[in-house]
Amino acid sequence: MHPALQAVLTIVIGVGGCVGYFYFSNQFLDKVMFRASGPNAGRNISRANMIRPWLFLFPALAALSVYLAYPVIETLRLSLTERLPGNESRFVGLQNYQNMFNEPKFWEAMRNNMMWLLIVPAFSTMFGLLAAQLSDRVRWGNLAKSLIFMPMAISFVGAAVIWKLVYDARPIDQDQIGVMNAIYLFFGGTEPQNWLTIPGWNNIFLMAVLVWIQTGFAMVILSAALRGIPEETVEAAIVDGANPFQVFFKIKVPQIMGTIVVVWTTITIVVLKVFDIVFAMTNGQWETQVLANYMYDKLFRANDWGIGSASAMIIMLLVSPILVWNVYNARKEMQ
Amino acid sequence: MASIAGTKSSLVWAVHLSLLAMVLLWLFPTAGLLVSSFRTGDQIATSGWWKSLGDSEQNLTLRTGGAAEQAEKDGQFVIEGNLFGEPGEAVISVWGTSSRSISDYQAGDTADLSETEKVTVQANGDYTMINSEAFSGGRGQRIFVTAETPPEFTLKNYNYVLFDPSNREGMAKAFFNTLTVTIPATIIPILVAAFAAYALAWMDFPGRALLIAVVVGLLVVPLQLALIPLLKLHNEIGIGKGYLGAWLAHTGFGLPLAIYLLRNYMVGLPRDIIENAKVDGATDFQIFTKIILPLSFPALASFAIFQFLWTWNDLLVALVFLIDSTGDTTVMTKQIVELLGTRGGNWEILATSAFVSIAVPLMVFFAMQKYLVRGLLAGSVK
Numbered sequence: 001m002h003p004a005l006q007a008v009l010t011i012v013i014g015v016g017g018c019v020g021y022f023y024f025s026n027q028f029l030d031k032v033m034f035r036a037s038g039p040n041a042g043r044n045i046s047r048a049n050m051i052r053p054w055l056f057l058f059p060a061l062a063a064l065s066v067y068l069a070y071p072v073i074e075t076l077r078l079s080l081t082e083r084l085p086g087n088e089s090r091f092v093g094l095q096n097y098q099n100m101f102n103e104p105k106f107w108e109a110m111r112n113n114m115m116w117l118l119i120v121p122a123f124s125t126m127f128g129l130l131a132a133q134l135s136d137r138v139r140w141g142n143l144a145k146s147l148i149f150m151p152m153a154i155s156f157v158g159a160a161v162i163w164k165l166v167y168d169a170r171p172i173d174q175d176q177i178g179v180m181n182a183i184y185l186f187f188g189g190t191e192p193q194n195w196l197t198i199p200g201w202n203n204i205f206l207m208a209v210l211v212w213i214q215t216g217f218a219m220v221i222l223s224a225a226l227r228g229i230p231e232e233t234v235e236a237a238i239v240d241g242a243n244p245f246q247v248f249f250k251i252k253v254p255q256i257m258g259t260i261v262v263v264w265t266t267i268t269i270v271v272l273k274v275f276d277i278v279f280a281m282t283n284g285q286w287e288t289q290v291l292a293n294y295m296y297d298k299l300f301r302a303n304d305w306g307i308g309s310a311s312a313m314i315i316m317l318l319v320s321p322i323l324v325w326n327v328y329n330a331r332k333e334m335q
Numbered sequence: 336m337a338s339i340a341g342t343k344s345s346l347v348w349a350v351h352l353s354l355l356a357m358v359l360l361w362l363f364p365t366a367g368l369l370v371s372s373f374r375t376g377d378q379i380a381t382s383g384w385w386k387s388l389g390d391s392e393q394n395l396t397l398r399t400g401g402a403a404e405q406a407e408k409d410g411q412f413v414i415e416g417n418l419f420g421e422p423g424e425a426v427i428s429v430w431g432t433s434s435r436s437i438s439d440y441q442a443g444d445t446a447d448l449s450e451t452e453k454v455t456v457q458a459n460g461d462y463t464m465i466n467s468e469a470f471s472g473g474r475g476q477r478i479f480v481t482a483e484t485p486p487e488f489t490l491k492n493y494n495y496v497l498f499d500p501s502n503r504e505g506m507a508k509a510f511f512n513t514l515t516v517t518i519p520a521t522i523i524p525i526l527v528a529a530f531a532a533y534a535l536a537w538m539d540f541p542g543r544a545l546l547i548a549v550v551v552g553l554l555v556v557p558l559q560l561a562l563i564p565l566l567k568l569h570n571e572i573g574i575g576k577g578y579l580g581a582w583l584a585h586t587g588f589g590l591p592l593a594i595y596l597l598r599n600y601m602v603g604l605p606r607d608i609i610e611n612a613k614v615d616g617a618t619d620f621q622i623f624t625k626i627i628l629p630l631s632f633p634a635l636a637s638f639a640i641f642q643f644l645w646t647w648n649d650l651l652v653a654l655v656f657l658i659d660s661t662g663d664t665t666v667m668t669k670q671i672v673e674l675l676g677t678r679g680g681n682w683e684i685l686a687t688s689a690f691v692s693i694a695v696p697l698m699v700f701f702a703m704q705k706y707l708v709r710g711l712l713a714g715s716v717k
Contacts, residue, residue: 006515006578007514007515007518007519007578010519010523010578010579010582011518011519011522011523014519014522014523014526014582015522015523015526018523018526018527018530019526022530022620023620026618026619026620030618049619050540052534052538052619053534053538053539053540053543054534054540056530056531056533056534056538056619056623057530057531057534057535057546059527059530059531060527060528060530060531060590060594061531061546063527063583063586063587063590064549064550064553064587064590064591066568066587067561067565067583067584067586067587067588067590068553068556068561068587068588068590068591069553070564070568071560071561071562071564071565072556072560074563074564074567075560075561075563075564078563078564127357130353130357131354131357134350134353134354134357135354137347137350138350138351138354141354144354144355144357144358146701146704147358147361147362148357148358148361149700149704149708150361150362150365150697150700150701151361151365152644152700152707153644153693153696153697153699153700154365154648154693154696154697155647155648155649155650155668155692155693155696156648156650157648157650157668157671157672157689157692158648158668158671158689158692158693160675161368161671161675161685161686161689162364162365162367162368162689163364164675164685165364165367165368165371165384165682165685165686166364166367168682174381175381175382175383175386176383177379177380177381177382177383177384177682178383179363179364179367179383179385182383182385212361212364215361216361217711220708220711220712221711221712224708224712244346269555269557272557273557273558273559275559275650275651276650276651276668279650279672280650280671280672280675281675292557292559295559296651299562299563300654300655305563308563309563312557312559312560312562312563313560315557315559315560316556316557316560319555319556319557322555323552323555323556326551326552326554326555327548327551327552330547330548330551331544331548334544334547
């Protein structure tokens, strides 16, 4: 069957199935199981209303359990077992973790990930704050915002191609086609550099790609927060003789600290999962490995499910403080 | 007061200039790719794309025709022609006959090549070589010119990447595959999530708060954890690798955000409307389809954009759940990664392919930015 036809059919079956499920299950509940008439009408209605939420929730809960909750547990199990021939597996305790910790490549990925965690959220938030503050003060601010925001729509792979062109290097006797080298030579560099192969620095150049993408996100959120600041506080500060920088750093920033933290943590999550950029640009060569790509390597190239799952658990472990914090905040907010 | 006003205006200028610098910096990389996709491979390889926008001054080494093209006229031997093949838009400013002095002559000047041989080069590239003796030698005279060439762009790359049937690395099929993955993977989670969000927002039942907390928790679970367990599951229940698996996976991974966004929005809807409807005897199902769903349109649109961008731009899910060994179901992101490996130097193909894949999300982005921003704000600010 032609894929396009299959897609249309899937939409019809999927959407129709969902609507049908919700409609008929409600009908069944009201008309067959607990009829809202006869001697027990009152009791039946309240019973039906106890069950109905679960009818509404069932498809979502089923999908969430199968596609997110079950994998967490299964990955934990896989990380503690060893695969044997013939679809068998054997419990090996922490052996996989031990093996992983003995691999220098893992520690390289850890070290790089930590650098990503420090640098990308910091710079994205900083540039985002700067762009938000600047664009709120000029008439063409909205245009500026949508142009800085634009990279959000570009895939990591597309961004990788865009930045590979920026970092491109040609031999010294030819015209440079990468902007970085053109600028570098213009300002007195002697040799064109292969930016992505210089250990240490190449990580920074990869991070620049993500900063470029995430700045727009930070800007949008922070700009809304800046606009939410009560005018009086700013006016009072100006009357008291504060200069624009003082107003920004001493009045505005403290008031949006909560939002800054939210932006920071959201970008942190993106960073922990960063895969496509490294996969497409260096594939972890030249000491640019990161955890998500290390895991992909282990799972699908080395076919080592034990260590692959163990490294996935490490990512989960790094995410969990944020997870706990988010849940805590959400619960606090609901009360 | 005057001095304060003075500092104000200089500050305003500083704001304008720094914002402009930032916008240009953010735009520059993408612009590079876009411009490059309209240039030929030779152009991309020989000069930076930023030089292609204005007239570019190029130093070229060209050749006149060889002895075979000579004609005898009034006892003199003449070779005539154009250095560029035919007169184009390039304009020669200076030229020379040796690589050490490439700017000896102005356009229109005549240079002595030997005692008997003269050459004249016009600004448009027309040349005349005159010799009182017969020319010999197969290859023509080398002429070193400095020429201004106007910007030159072509649609050939797009034609090649999208429509050339002989191009096995073309993007046309991958484009449709991506579309095939994206549309069901965007629509289905919305519907599933909307019902769940309504239950979590407006229905009372034990365990509701806990479920909301679980959804918030699942929001950040890295999908990396799901790869192997789900691939195993798909293989066991016979889905294997293919569209169905990819649709299901995208649905599952998109649900937490969908439920979270929609619930937050639905909670904010006015209580009166819903209670009035209940008093009038509407069932929950009717309230949902007739009142909640239409009112939640902005939130539905926000999530739809997120999910669309995310599935369109995704690489990992496609690699793991979709693309099998035949490669028939390859998507654009995968295709581009392949091209990066095999055609790393062919920037005209790379840039064009990348832009084909970027174009649709960019259009969606600019058309529906309002909803995207709204969704981001609802999803992040607490």
